[in-house]
Amino acid sequence: MPARRQKKKLFAQWKNDTLKPFQKKTPERQLAFHTASDKNIEPVYTELDQDEPGFELPGEFPYTRGIYPTMYRGRLWTMRQYAGYGTAEETNKRNKYLLESGQTGLSIAFDLPTQLGYDSNHPMALGEVGRTGVVIDSLRDMEVLFDGIPLVGVSTSMTANAPAIVILAMYVALAEKQGAETKNLRGTIQNDILKEYISRNTYIFPPGPSLRLTTDIFETCAKHLPLWNMISISGYHIREAGANAVQELAFTFADAIEYIDAALTTGLEVDSFAQGLSFFFSSGSDLFEEIAKFRAARRIYATMMKDRYGARNPKSLTLKFHTQTAGSSLTAKEPYNNIVRVAYQALAAVLGGTQSLHTNSYDEALALPTTESVRIALRTQQILAYETGVPSTVDPLGGSYFIESLTDRMVTDVEQELSKIEKLGGMRLAIEDGYPQRTIMEQSYRTFKAIKDREQTVVGVNRFLTKQDEELEIDIHFHSPELEEVQLRSLEKLKQERPNKEVIISLMKLKDRIRRGGNLFSYVYDCVKCYATIGEICSVMREEFGEYQQRITL
Amino acid sequence: MKPIRILIAKPGLDGHDRGAKILALMLRDAGFEVIYTGVRQTPRMISDAIIQEDPDVVMLSSLSGGHVAQFRQLFKRLEQKGVTDKLFLAGGIIPEQDYAELKSMGVAHIYGIHDDLDDVAKRIRTYFDLGKSSDAS
Numbered sequence: 001m002p003a004r005r006q007k008k009k010l011f012a013q014w015k016n017d018t019l020k021p022f023q024k025k026t027p028e029r030q031l032a033f034h035t036a037s038d039k040n041i042e043p044v045y046t047e048l049d050q051d052e053p054g055f056e057l058p059g060e061f062p063y064t065r066g067i068y069p070t071m072y073r074g075r076l077w078t079m080r081q082y083a084g085y086g087t088a089e090e091t092n093k094r095n096k097y098l099l100e101s102g103q104t105g106l107s108i109a110f111d112l113p114t115q116l117g118y119d120s121n122h123p124m125a126l127g128e129v130g131r132t133g134v135v136i137d138s139l140r141d142m143e144v145l146f147d148g149i150p151l152v153g154v155s156t157s158m159t160a161n162a163p164a165i166v167i168l169a170m171y172v173a174l175a176e177k178q179g180a181e182t183k184n185l186r187g188t189i190q191n192d193i194l195k196e197y198i199s200r201n202t203y204i205f206p207p208g209p210s211l212r213l214t215t216d217i218f219e220t221c222a223k224h225l226p227l228w229n230m231i232s233i234s235g236y237h238i239r240e241a242g243a244n245a246v247q248e249l250a251f252t253f254a255d256a257i258e259y260i261d262a263a264l265t266t267g268l269e270v271d272s273f274a275q276g277l278s279f280f281f282s283s284g285s286d287l288f289e290e291i292a293k294f295r296a297a298r299r300i301y302a303t304m305m306k307d308r309y310g311a312r313n314p315k316s317l318t319l320k321f322h323t324q325t326a327g328s329s330l331t332a333k334e335p336y337n338n339i340v341r342v343a344y345q346a347l348a349a350v351l352g353g354t355q356s357l358h359t360n361s362y363d364e365a366l367a368l369p370t371t372e373s374v375r376i377a378l379r380t381q382q383i384l385a386y387e388t389g390v391p392s393t394v395d396p397l398g399g400s401y402f403i404e405s406l407t408d409r410m411v412t413d414v415e416q417e418l419s420k421i422e423k424l425g426g427m428r429l430a431i432e433d434g435y436p437q438r439t440i441m442e443q444s445y446r447t448f449k450a451i452k453d454r455e456q457t458v459v460g461v462n463r464f465l466t467k468q469d470e471e472l473e474i475d476i477h478f479h480s481p482e483l484e485e486v487q488l489r490s491l492e493k494l495k496q497e498r499p500n501k502e503v504i505i506s507l508m509k510l511k512d513r514i515r516r517g518g519n520l521f522s523y524v525y526d527c528v529k530c531y532a533t534i535g536e537i538c539s540v541m542r543e544e545f546g547e548y549q550q551r552i553t554l
Numbered sequence: 555m556k557p558i559r560i561l562i563a564k565p566g567l568d569g570h571d572r573g574a575k576i577l578a579l580m581l582r583d584a585g586f587e588v589i590y591t592g593v594r595q596t597p598r599m600i601s602d603a604i605i606q607e608d609p610d611v612v613m614l615s616s617l618s619g620g621h622v623a624q625f626r627q628l629f630k631r632l633e634q635k636g637v638t639d640k641l642f643l644a645g646g647i648i649p650e651q652d653y654a655e656l657k658s659m660g661v662a663h664i665y666g667i668h669d670d671l672d673d674v675a676k677r678i679r680t681y682f683d684l685g686k687s688s689d690a691s
Contacts, residue, residue: 112567112618124596126627127620128567201569201593241572328572332667365667367647441575448576452671479619552592554578 004048011048019043036286037244039409045401050408058394062302064295064407065395066353067318072391076104077349078356079381080157080322084109084134085368086483088144091134095149097371101378105187105356107157108145109133110167115202117163117538120487129484132368133159137491138498138533142170143177152180156187157232157322157356162204164191165213166534169525172225188229188278188322191217194255194427195234198436199241201550204538207428209545211262213520218263220521222273230276231259232322238436239282240328242444245293246410248282250417251436253300254427260309261426270309274316283345283352284326290345291397292406294352297321300411323349324358330365334460335474338362343380350390351397357381368477434553441553491533498531506530507540514544558682561609563591563600565628568618573646577613577674584675597627604637611678614661616646622655629659641681643674 033041047053056062059069068074081098083106084091095106110133113125119137120129129135136142151174160167168189175185193210196203203210214231221230235243235252243251256277263273281297283290301319305311325345330338339362346359359377361369369377385391397403424430431437450456457463506527513523527537562578564571571593582588589607591600604612614625621644632638644656645665653664663677 116567118567124567127623128618131619132568196569201571202567241570367649441579444572445576445579448580550592550594552590554575554588554590 035289037246045405049405062299063318064299065398071394076385077354078105079103080105080107080356082107082109082358086130088141092145092147105155111135117204117534119533119535135487138531139170139173139528140494142174151175151178152184159190161190161193161196163538164189165524166537169528173529182224185225186227188232191231192234195237197431200237203548205545206548215263215266216519216521218273219519221276229278232278232280234280236280236282236324241440243440244443245289246413249297249414254421258427270311271313271316274311279321281321281323282326283323283349285329287348290348291352292410295407296410320355322356323354325360327360331461332365335362337460363476366476370477434551437553502530503532511540557587559587559609560611561589561607562613563595564593564615565595565624566618566620569593570617574615597631600628601631611641614644621648622652625659
């Protein structure tokens with residue numbers, strides 16, 4: 001075995017004698033090759049590209065290769081399609097269909113009025129009821145949403161952020177009605193407000209009160225819902241807004257630091273809640289960079305939890321994450337091509353060791369998915385799981401010179417970006433400064449121009465185009481205009497049937513608790529239990545907390 | 555010559571403003587004066603912004619499906635306020651079956667997901683070069 005110095009000599013020789021003459025005779029296709037985050041890629045990688053090749057194993061610190069020693073040999077990832085539209089009844093049908101088709105977890109999409117704490121009869125809800133997700137006004141809608149689905153047997157993810165505490169309280173109240181014990185409930189509440197200010201813009205309250213709600217949920221989950229993920233710290237939306245892979249990880253971890261610091265400030269011990277922290281990332285089309293990103297994320301997180309926060313429980317060090325394939329990579333032109341894009345992106349997520357996965361449907365650049373398109377998306381995961389052999393060994397690309405080198409570089413680049421945010425005083429102050437918003441917008445504009453100028457290829461869009469008359473017509477999801485009426489009637493009926501006196505008292509108690517301080521969960525819980533609506537509860541909070549005003553960066 | 559003033563607004567509750575921002579930057583680079591309202595604008599907020607900023611062009615971005623109801627309120631309000639001399643363009647995710655209705659309200663042209671963004675600047679320039687006499691649809 002030649003020593004490292006000897007290998008370096010051999011490599012230099014190869015470069016001079018073999019590579020360069022060849023490149024001169026037959027030039028490469030491009031002057032340079034880059035990852036999607038614009039990092040240079042060499043013609044070939046060797047062990048010389050790693051400074052200190054470590055000997056890492058899965059299930060052990062720093063968990064680069066996976067958080068469990070057996071990964072998918074023990075249990076496959078959870079196949080979890082984000083779904084929700086129309087009324088609770090319609091979404092209940094879609095979810096049952098997905099479960100019958102072999103999906104292993106639920107993920108609920110709420111409509112925008114629900115996500116912003118407005119009842120469906122609020123003027124702000126005009127035209128939006130049941131459009132981008134299911135409408136939930138009260139616990140009654142949740143009862144319909146999960147009708148015939150025992151909560152003990154399923155893990156449910158819910159994309160609620162600003163009103164997360166209300167949605168979680170409804171879920172807990174529903175579980176108790178079904179006779180389930182909260183300690184057995186499995187699932188995730190997204191509960192990540194910082195990325196809303198940065199990228200998704202579905203905030204209600206200013207950061208201070210919002211973080212109070214976040215940590216109230218942390219405390220509640222740590223005490224009563226040990227199997228529940230109390231937050232899903234999300235890079236997905238940051239990426240979708242235009243960030244690259246490095247920025248996605250850096251901004252997500254900068255958010256994580258704010259949440260952990262906030263929880264520590266309220267007096268929680270890091271090991272008492274860290275197991276409930278989970279993450280959510282995007283999987284884009286640059287296969288190897290994405291795989292490296294997931295591996296790097298685990299290493300960065302484990303190191304951070306150990307060194308920065310002094311966590312001792314090994315479970316506090318492991319980064320658990322959900323992945324969704326990149327919605328922004330889908331094209332409206334030649335939509336069937338999206339099936340192939342999604343398959344590659346799903347492969348990256350699984351080679352990267354994700355715990356759960358949502359695969360987008362091919363028609364999602366056009367509308368919400370149809371039953372048909374969502375089935376293909378789920379089948380894409382099932383083919384990956386049961387036909388390709390990919391899950392048969394842990395971290396199959398570990399040890400690849402290229403992947404290891406990309407992983408190391410991703411760690412370095414993310415740490416560099418993280419230190420920029422630290423210099424601004426952390427993510428909360430960085431958001432006030434507009435730094436992440438500006439960075440994302442600039443990156444998104446660069447990508448846009450690269451596609452426009454055809455420096456970046458999008459097949460079927462800026463290269464290899466189909467003639468207009470050859471374009472396929474596809475059936476897309478149809479939004480039924482009557483459902484808004486149906487929902488308004490049922491809300492009216494609810495207000496006649498529920499114990500209105502209790503509603504008023506519970507809302508007054510909530511208001512008082514907000515003013516006096518202390519955890520709000522049980523007060524919100526009392527409100528939802530007597531069927532106070534999400535709009536009524538959030539309206540009390542709006543009065544007390546105020547509303548956040550967007551900082552427009554352009 | 556005074557640059558053409560464009561107001562970009564996002565009606566409705568949707569917060570996905572990547573497209574609106576790209577459009578704003580692109581039009582600014584193309585020499586227009588661009589004002590962006592930010593997200594979550596009610597019909598009242600948009601009409602107030604139009605009256606205050608007095609743009610030549612109003613562009614409405616909608617992705618979440620509430621456009622018909624929201625645009626209807628906006629145009630009703632603008633009519634009451636006597637605002638009619640603007641070029642209204644819309645874009646985002648708007649199904650073709652809604653085009654006729656939006657046009658009858660006063661939207662000159664709707665950009666679909668298949669359209670080339672370069673066309674936006676061209677269309678606006680042509681419209682104003684021809685002294686607003688052209689049909690921008």
